[in-house]
Amino acid sequence: MTRQLHLNLFIHGRGHHEAAWRHPASSPLPLTDIRYYQDLAQRAERAMFDSIFLADQLALGGDVAQAPRTWLEPITVLAAIAVATSRVGLIATASTTYTEPFNLARQFASIDHISQGRAAWNIVTSWLASAAENYGGEGQVSHADRYARGEEFMAVVKALWDSWAADAIVDDRAGGLYARADRIRSIDHDGPFYTVKGPLNMPRCPQGRPVLVQAGSSDTGRRFAARHAEAVFTAHMAKETAQEFYADLKKLAAAEGRQPQHVLILPGLSPMLGGTEEEAQRLAREVNELTDPEVGRKRLSGRFGGHDFSHLPLDRPLVPADFPPPETVEAARSRTEVILNLVRRDKPTLRQLLGYLAGARGHFVTAGTPEQIADLIEDWFISGAADGFNVMPPILPAQLDAFGAEVIPILRRRGLFRTDYDGATLREHYGLPWPQSVFDDPDWQPQLREAAAGI
Numbered sequence: 001m002t003r004q005l006h007l008n009l010f011i012h013g014r015g016h017h018e019a020a021w022r023h024p025a026s027s028p029l030p031l032t033d034i035r036y037y038q039d040l041a042q043r044a045e046r047a048m049f050d051s052i053f054l055a056d057q058l059a060l061g062g063d064v065a066q067a068p069r070t071w072l073e074p075i076t077v078l079a080a081i082a083v084a085t086s087r088v089g090l091i092a093t094a095s096t097t098y099t100e101p102f103n104l105a106r107q108f109a110s111i112d113h114i115s116q117g118r119a120a121w122n123i124v125t126s127w128l129a130s131a132a133e134n135y136g137g138e139g140q141v142s143h144a145d146r147y148a149r150g151e152e153f154m155a156v157v158k159a160l161w162d163s164w165a166a167d168a169i170v171d172d173r174a175g176g177l178y179a180r181a182d183r184i185r186s187i188d189h190d191g192p193f194y195t196v197k198g199p200l201n202m203p204r205c206p207q208g209r210p211v212l213v214q215a216g217s218s219d220t221g222r223r224f225a226a227r228h229a230e231a232v233f234t235a236h237m238a239k240e241t242a243q244e245f246y247a248d249l250k251k252l253a254a255a256e257g258r259q260p261q262h263v264l265i266l267p268g269l270s271p272m273l274g275g276t277e278e279e280a281q282r283l284a285r286e287v288n289e290l291t292d293p294e295v296g297r298k299r300l301s302g303r304f305g306g307h308d309f310s311h312l313p314l315d316r317p318l319v320p321a322d323f324p325p326p327e328t329v330e331a332a333r334s335r336t337e338v339i340l341n342l343v344r345r346d347k348p349t350l351r352q353l354l355g356y357l358a359g360a361r362g363h364f365v366t367a368g369t370p371e372q373i374a375d376l377i378e379d380w381f382i383s384g385a386a387d388g389f390n391v392m393p394p395i396l397p398a399q400l401d402a403f404g405a406e407v408i409p410i411l412r413r414r415g416l417f418r419t420d421y422d423g424a425t426l427r428e429h430y431g432l433p434w435p436q437s438v439f440d441d442p443d444w445q446p447q448l449r450e451a452a453a454g455i
């Protein structure tokens with residue numbers, strides 16, 4: 001089979017452009033109206049996207065006065081989207097730092113049951129410093145400790161999802177046997193961060209385990225992705241850095257004993273589409289003119305762990321010394337590298353940098369015709385930069401519709417994208433293998449029978 005492109009719709013506010021919420025083409029619905037999210041997912045499903053994705057932060061942003069920093073809790077939203085769609089995959093973000101593995105394993109297994117095999121978890125360690133103030137107030141957990149805790153968290157949730165054999169439920173009313181106890185086992189985990197007896201109080205989910213997605217790009221983040229992730233979101237402002245990331249992550253996955261094609265790399269892409277190049281540029285200008293540089297300045301400060309940028313003039317070219325060294329930043333380290341690389345390469349003024357980040361927070365932003373965007377997608381796809389894209393429409397739903405109506409048909413004509421869904425689950429859309437559990441291992445079966453018989 002020829003290699004197929006994968007497309008995920010990243011749903012964010014009224015669009016990824018920071019000022020999209022003020023643009024007349026963005027949705028008039030409140031960001032707390034579930035119909036908004038259901039409708040976007042249905043549009044994505046009609047266009048045959050592989051999946052939709054919801055991000056999350058565990059604190060209110062400091063700039064809520066000028067920016068719509070409100071949304072609904074993502075796992076709850078997935079449940080509502082699941083019943084309003086039938087094919088599209090459903091990805092929500094949840095933190096390994098600020099929840100318990102037993103809670104999270106139940107929540108995502110539930111979404112997988114509710115959606116009949118379409119659930120995925122975007123694993124984050126929560127980089128936002130202010131989140132710590134909402135969970136005990138002991139200060140931000142360091143970058144290294146977040147990943148150490150994340151590793152143990154992963155071992156526990158995987159064991160919980162695997163604590164039921166797929167055939168454990170018998171539901172034999174006549175015989176009075178509901179479940180086979182020898183096909184369910186405790187996990188007895190006792191580690192530095194978590195003590196969890198198990199088993200999960202829910203049968204094995206349709207996909208075996210929900211699909212695992214991750215988006216850390218620092219060295220530690222990449223190694224974590226190579227071990228656990230089946231799809232990786234990543235932010236790049238140039239094809240060359242995307243190629244470097246792609247090659248590195250596939251190599252790291254192979255070193256972990258995994259098939260590189262089972263780790264999909266999906267860089268962010270925020271295309272402003274127009275019928276002509278001029279129209280696309282005009283739309284981009286229109287929304288740029290609605291941005292407030294002071295909102296951008298606060299956001300930049302958040303990215304750099306609260307660093308104070310208030311003294312920097314807007315119109316002098318920036319130098320790396322205007323920023324704290326990335327290795328001292330305890331927030332999202334890889335995104336700080338992306339920003340510093342841009343400063344080194346293009347020497348923008350603060351106003352120009354904030355204008356660029358307003359587009360999609362450090363992801364690839366471009367404006368053009370459907371043909372130009374399709375060319376770019378094909379180029380990255382065939383030149384080792386991407387297995388697909390995390391599509392981030394600058395204005396929702398208008399620019400999603402333009403992408404579905406204009407770009408996807410071109411990709412189909414070129415044989416790059418599906419004309420129908422082949423499978424029913426996200427694992428099938430993404431071409432991922434079914435996870436094996438201890439119950440699939442023949443060596444385990446006698447031990448389990450002995451345990452159940454009390455031997």
Ligand SMILES: Cc1cc2nc3c(=O)[nH]c(=O)nc-3n(C[C@H](O)[C@H](O)[C@H](O)COP(=O)(O)O)c2cc1C
Nearest residue numbers: 055056093124126215216217218221233332333334
């Ligand atoms: C597309 C994309 C979406 C992300 N979504 C979230 C999110 O919803 N919540 C969050 O805390 N971090 C999110 N992140 C940040 C990463 O998960 C990660 O925490 C961050 O890149 C820092 O990890 P690193 O220091 O290893 O790079 C996202 C990153 C990308 C590229």
